[in-house]
Amino acid sequence: MSKYIEQPRYSCALGAQQSVVAIKRAVPILHAGPGCSGKISSLIGQGEGYAGGNTIPCTNASEADIVYGGEGKLRTVIDGAFQVIDADLYVVLTGCTSDIVGDDVGSVTGEYQEQGKPIVYAETGGFKSNNYVSHEVVIKAIIDQYVDCYKQAGKKTKGLVNVFSTIPYQDPYWNGNLEELKRILSGIGLTVNILFGADSGGVEEWKTIPEAEFNLVVSAWAGLGIAKHLEEKYGTPYFHFPYLPVGGLETSKFLRQVAEFTGADKEKTEAFIWSEEEKFYMHIERTADFMLEFRYGIPRRFYSLLDASYAIGFAKYLLNELGIIPARQYIIDDTPEEFQEAIREQFHRISDQRSAEVRFIVDAGAIQQEIRQDAHKHRSLILGSGWERDLAKEIGADLLILSVPVSYRLVLNCGYTGYRGGLRVIEDIYDRVLDTYR
Amino acid sequence: MSVISLKEPEVAIREVRLGSITGFEGTAGELVQCARTGKLQDNARQFSQCMGCSSGNAFCQLSMIQDAVVVNHAPVGCAGDVFGFNFVYRVGQMERNLPPVIGRYFNTNIEEQDTIFGATQKLEDTIREAYTRVKPKAIFITTSCASGIIGDDVEGVANALTEELGIPVVACFCEGFKSKIWTTGFDSAYHAIVRKIVKPPLKKSNKVNIINFWGSHIFDDLLKPLGYEPDYIVPFSTVGQLERISEAVATIQVCPTLGSYLGAALEQVYGVPEIKAPPAYGLRGTDNWLRELGRVLDREDQIETLINKEHARVLPLLGDYRKQLEGKTAYITAGAAHGHALIALLRELGMTVQGAAIFHHDPLYDNGDTASDALAHAVNTYGDIANYNVCNKQAYELVNILNRVRPDIMIARHGGMTLWGAKLGIPTLLIGDEHFSFGYQGLLNYAERILETLDNKEFVTNLAKHSTMPYTKWWLEQNPFHFLGRNVHVEVY
Ligand code: SF4
Numbered sequence: 001m002s003k004y005i006e007q008p009r010y011s012c013a014l015g016a017q018q019s020v021v022a023i024k025r026a027v028p029i030l031h032a033g034p035g036c037s038g039k040i041s042s043l044i045g046q047g048e049g050y051a052g053g054n055t056i057p058c059t060n061a062s063e064a065d066i067v068y069g070g071e072g073k074l075r076t077v078i079d080g081a082f083q084v085i086d087a088d089l090y091v092v093l094t095g096c097t098s099d100i101v102g103d104d105v106g107s108v109t110g111e112y113q114e115q116g117k118p119i120v121y122a123e124t125g126g127f128k129s130n131n132y133v134s135h136e137v138v139i140k141a142i143i144d145q146y147v148d149c150y151k152q153a154g155k156k157t158k159g160l161v162n163v164f165s166t167i168p169y170q171d172p173y174w175n176g177n178l179e180e181l182k183r184i185l186s187g188i189g190l191t192v193n194i195l196f197g198a199d200s201g202g203v204e205e206w207k208t209i210p211e212a213e214f215n216l217v218v219s220a221w222a223g224l225g226i227a228k229h230l231e232e233k234y235g236t237p238y239f240h241f242p243y244l245p246v247g248g249l250e251t252s253k254f255l256r257q258v259a260e261f262t263g264a265d266k267e268k269t270e271a272f273i274w275s276e277e278e279k280f281y282m283h284i285e286r287t288a289d290f291m292l293e294f295r296y297g298i299p300r301r302f303y304s305l306l307d308a309s310y311a312i313g314f315a316k317y318l319l320n321e322l323g324i325i326p327a328r329q330y331i332i333d334d335t336p337e338e339f340q341e342a343i344r345e346q347f348h349r350i351s352d353q354r355s356a357e358v359r360f361i362v363d364a365g366a367i368q369q370e371i372r373q374d375a376h377k378h379r380s381l382i383l384g385s386g387w388e389r390d391l392a393k394e395i396g397a398d399l400l401i402l403s404v405p406v407s408y409r410l411v412l413n414c415g416y417t418g419y420r421g422g423l424r425v426i427e428d429i430y431d432r433v434l435d436t437y438r
Numbered sequence: 439m440s441v442i443s444l445k446e447p448e449v450a451i452r453e454v455r456l457g458s459i460t461g462f463e464g465t466a467g468e469l470v471q472c473a474r475t476g477k478l479q480d481n482a483r484q485f486s487q488c489m490g491c492s493s494g495n496a497f498c499q500l501s502m503i504q505d506a507v508v509v510n511h512a513p514v515g516c517a518g519d520v521f522g523f524n525f526v527y528r529v530g531q532m533e534r535n536l537p538p539v540i541g542r543y544f545n546t547n548i549e550e551q552d553t554i555f556g557a558t559q560k561l562e563d564t565i566r567e568a569y570t571r572v573k574p575k576a577i578f579i580t581t582s583c584a585s586g587i588i589g590d591d592v593e594g595v596a597n598a599l600t601e602e603l604g605i606p607v608v609a610c611f612c613e614g615f616k617s618k619i620w621t622t623g624f625d626s627a628y629h630a631i632v633r634k635i636v637k638p639p640l641k642k643s644n645k646v647n648i649i650n651f652w653g654s655h656i657f658d659d660l661l662k663p664l665g666y667e668p669d670y671i672v673p674f675s676t677v678g679q680l681e682r683i684s685e686a687v688a689t690i691q692v693c694p695t696l697g698s699y700l701g702a703a704l705e706q707v708y709g710v711p712e713i714k715a716p717p718a719y720g721l722r723g724t725d726n727w728l729r730e731l732g733r734v735l736d737r738e739d740q741i742e743t744l745i746n747k748e749h750a751r752v753l754p755l756l757g758d759y760r761k762q763l764e765g766k767t768a769y770i771t772a773g774a775a776h777g778h779a780l781i782a783l784l785r786e787l788g789m790t791v792q793g794a795a796i797f798h799h800d801p802l803y804d805n806g807d808t809a810s811d812a813l814a815h816a817v818n819t820y821g822d823i824a825n826y827n828v829c830n831k832q833a834y835e836l837v838n839i840l841n842r843v844r845p846d847i848m849i850a851r852h853g854g855m856t857l858w859g860a861k862l863g864i865p866t867l868l869i870g871d872e873h874f875s876f877g878y879q880g881l882l883n884y885a886e887r888i889l890e891t892l893d894n895k896e897f898v899t900n901l902a903k904h905s906t907m908p909y910t911k912w913w914l915e916q917n918p919f920h921f922l923g924r925n926v927h928v929e930v931y
Contacts, residue, residue, distance in 0.1 A: 003547045004564040005514055012515025027560070027908070033583045034615035035491020039518035051908035054833045054854040058488035061615045066587060069451040080485025080921055083835050096513060096584040097615055100553055126513035127548050127584055365571060386521060390538055405521035
């Protein structure tokens with residue numbers, strides 16, 4: 001079956017350059033064609049960050065590099081990067097050109113590693129996979145080639161957890177989501193390595209990955225490989241929560257399961273949950289009358305065109321806490337076969353009384369055609385990307401942009417995870433609904 | 439002069455066709471001198487930052503043809519920029535009162551096994567699906583590094599599908615690795631259009647082709663009173679409209695970096711004369727350009743009247759602006775032709791141009807005419823420019839220079855560069871619409887914007903105070919051209 005894509009919503013393997021950009025004071029060095037980096041930033045990178053965007057060093061592969069090999073040029077660019085860019089970690093990533101011609105990037109990078117330089121490499125030729133998969137590849141590379149050098153044999157820090165969740169920049173709200181995850185996990189008494197973004201501790205934090213007592217994977221499937229790898233490597237047990245927890249119900253459930261698994265203090269956990277829920281439901285209660293009574297139409301059902309972690313998390317929240325019913329759910333993240341069944345199962349029992357239909361399609365042009373053909377009797381909500389603007393208009397739906405390309409929103413620290421994220425979801429949905437009235 | 443040959447599926451890259459370069463350090467006068475005497479040599483960099491690639495620029499011109507679709511034959515990452523162009527397309531629809539539609543772009547999603555077995559089957563499937571979904575009037579295929587290196591016969595597929603579907607299916611070769619000058623992608627797109635879309639003229643029309651991006655329609659007011667009709671190409675045109683551009687009476691380019699190849703091709707193949715004077719930026723530049731236009735369109739008297747009228751209107755206003763801007767210093771970063779235009783414009787306003795970082799240099803354009811050499815004009819008219827740096831979007835060089843030069847204002851024509859001015863607390867201006875500064879009115883528009891920007895210091899001052907700098911102290915103390923021209927791979931780069 002051909003896998004052509006109209007309206008791409010993720011990047012290629014090299015897209016993991018953005019995972020590097022999301023680490024404080026880390027810089028990717030691309031051994032790739034001249035245009036790759038810019039195209040990646042264009043889809044999954046609002047803003048340059050510290051040393052992303054136009055700052056990213058790149059060998060800008062030329063015809064000669066294809067014919068004669070590009071290892072020499074890579075060496076000069078790495079040399080230059082160490083001199084010019086002020087960073088704590090340098091991550092060499094290959095693109096299509098290098099991986100097809102077969103440059104030995106491992107041995108070039110190895111020369112610098114031998115000198116004790118903070119540098120690692122990963123093969124991320126665009127055609128090899130997508131950025132959901134290569135995010136794992138890059139993180140494992142950083143752990144194996146860099147973090148591991150700082151491991152103190154047998155040292156474990158009680159209550160320290162590494163969190164592997166949403167993928168920076170591929171999830172436009174990654175920063176806010178990770179901040180909230182860190183906040184709530186700290187709330188139940190854990191010490192959290194969040195690893196990416198404003199609330200992380202940069203490379204020093206990464207160095208403590210081996211010391212963690214547990215790994216938490218908060219994601220449908222992407223990132224699971226990292227936890228498995230760490231289990232083999234450092235014997236760290238991991239807990240898998242297979243979607244983003246959004247809102248009161250799911251966040252409390254998430255925290256209780258984590259507490260159970262990690263042996264976090266029960267009383268402390270319950271006290272934290274109690275105080276968070278009190279605030280959360282106070283707001284919900286305060287506006288419930290509005291949600292029940294607003295007469296001019298609020299969405300009754302929703303379509304999702306999202307990655308698996310978002311789709312499950314939002315479906316549970318919207319259905320169980322806001323009373324919006326799931327229409328067809330589309331997973332657009334190219335979920336590998338082996339994980340699809342578990343995701344289907346989640347939708348199958350999305351609430352005690354209901355199951356939702358879920359389809360795995362990467363070609364969103366085809367998805368839009370399908371949605372167009374439905375009868376649109378009620379006002380609906382689309383959880384999707386900037387590509388859905390016209391579709392939403394045509395079928396009289398409200399659109400909340402959660403997936404890249406986001407272009408119609410500017411995202412700073414907005415997040416939709418946890419208690420705070422749940423409230424934000426309501427604000428943003430009704431913001432869009434109310435804005436349609438004159 | 440480059441000879442246009444429509445037989446070849448691929449157009450030669452600019453480095454080969456025009457002898458264009460991406461690395462130079464010196465004065466503008468020296469650069470022009472070298473170029474004229476055939477002594478221009480490219481300087482490679484030992485250290486480089488990511489640039490752009492031809493496939494993006496080809497897509498930029500093909501993606502907004504209203505009834506065509508683009509199939510990008512590449513891994514999915516190469517299509518990362520398509521939404522950006524879709525956004526531009528839709529903003530343009532608003533400005534032109536067109537109904538909202540999304541751009542129809544498909545990616546063939548080349549994967550690992552395809553690099554071994556080839557991906558032509560995928561390409562065919564994608565084209566067929568695109569046809570079924572959209573029923574376009576033409577399909578363009580843009581290639582990628584991956585499709586190029588694995589050696590897919592894209593031209594073969596295009597020809598076979600043209601037969602099968604009964605619409606032009608056109609290959610546009612724009613592999614990123616082939617050229618360091620991403621504007622080569624414009625040439626690729628135009629080559630595809632002239633080769634497979636444009637038809638031989640049946641008659642002469644009263645249209646004037648305007649090769650532009652997606653700028654405002656400023657040529658209406660100029661051309662209509664002269665009895666001509668502007669035909670804005672290529673974005674927002676239709677396939678039917680493009681078929682007939684061979685019938686126009688003349689071709690105007692808002693920017694020869696963009697339109698070099700198309701302008702020359704239409705003249706060489708179909709005899710449509712190209713206005714060869716550098717585009718109308720600045721007072722004298724506009725006089726010059728208008729006179730050339732008058733000559734080609736046979737409207738010399740009317741143009742003289744217009745020039746006199748406009749001078750009478752603009753000169754007094756200009757005097758005011760000049761007084762306010764006299765002696766203010768500026769640094770410019772832009773693509774080639776537009777950069778040259780900006781240099782002229784700023785000096786016309788009485789400002790001091792302390793230097794420029796220009797993305798590449800074409801010694802001559804495809805028409806081979808020295809009359810089109812905007813940089814030579816700028817140098818001859820206003821004197822030489824020191825610190826003229828040809829630098830394909832190398833932010834590290836720019837930061838280093840800005841940090842030394844500390845101009846009153848930095849002016850950028852492309853995204854991704856303004857940040858560095860602002861981080862250093864230098865007021866920075868980006869003008870997206872290249873028509874904004876065109877002609878006499880453009881000069882006034884620009885002056886106004888510069889004054890506004892100079893006046894607005896609060897934001898940049900505060901930003902500078904709270905900014906981090908990813909460049910090392912060591913680097914900021916080096917000669918900005920430290921890494922230029924010492925590449926051991928210089929002959930193969
Ligand atoms: S792989 Fe090649 S064609 Fe694709 S974005 Fe990179 S440089 Fe451009």
